[in-house]
Amino acid sequence: xxxxxxxxxxxxxxxxxxxxxxxxxxxxxxxxxxxxxxxxxxxxxxxxxxxxxxxxxxxxxxxxxxxxxxxxxxxxxxxxxxxxxxxxxxxxxxxxxxxxxxxxxxxxxxxxxxxxxxxxxxxxxxxxxxxxxxxxxxxxxxxxxxxxxxxxxxxxxxxxxxxxxxxxxxxxxxxxxxxxxxxxxxxxxxxx
Numbered sequence: 001x002x003x004x005x006x007x008x009x010x011x012x013x014x015x016x017x018x019x020x021x022x023x024x025x026x027x028x029x030x031x032x033x034x035x036x037x038x039x040x041x042x043x044x045x046x047x048x049x050x051x052x053x054x055x056x057x058x059x060x061x062x063x064x065x066x067x068x069x070x071x072x073x074x075x076x077x078x079x080x081x082x083x084x085x086x087x088x089x090x091x092x093x094x095x096x097x098x099x100x101x102x103x104x105x106x107x108x109x110x111x112x113x114x115x116x117x118x119x120x121x122x123x124x125x126x127x128x129x130x131x132x133x134x135x136x137x138x139x140x141x142x143x144x145x146x147x148x149x150x151x152x153x154x155x156x157x158x159x160x161x162x163x164x165x166x167x168x169x170x171x172x173x174x175x176x177x178x179x180x181x182x183x184x185x186x187x188x189x190x191x192x
Contacts, residue, residue: 025056025075028053028054030043030081031047031051033089036166037084038174042081042082043081052077055086056075058073060072064160065157066158068156069157074102074149074151075150076088076109076141077148084177085142087140087141087175088142090139090141090163091161091165091166093161095159095160096135098155099134099155100155101132101154102131102153103151103152103153104131105151107127107147107149107150108126109141110142110144110182111141111142112171112175114173115137120173124144170189170190172187172190173185
């Protein structure tokens, strides 16, 4: 069976940043982030008050096949659970040998990256800055500012997502606020 060939096209950034009413996003409210934050007591207290939207992403619906690129935008909202900044769940790709590029459209934040061997890398976002996530690295976007962190991302379309490894083990490092500034610390909940 042959696949229908895709033709070149352009994308209106208003569409993929969520400004268009015709596009649906995938939303991650706080209740969908169980176990992602280090301070369970602060998480439960925050959830009892409200179920705020932590992040959402818009992805263009393209065939998830080799040779295609998937892309879209991610919006991480400002906020904290305890002293830990709002973030995405983070993931490896199912095809582990997959790189990904993120380009910051607005806001300030960080990309926390970690490979299975434990090498960690943190790169920072500001408008106009791109971050390259190398193959074999789990990655998580973290909002360090007071406005939404909006990034454009692209990766190979057949790469898939492995959220389960992060949900089970977590990351070795966290970024928390200390004395009004971001600080990198060891994750007390990380599991070998």
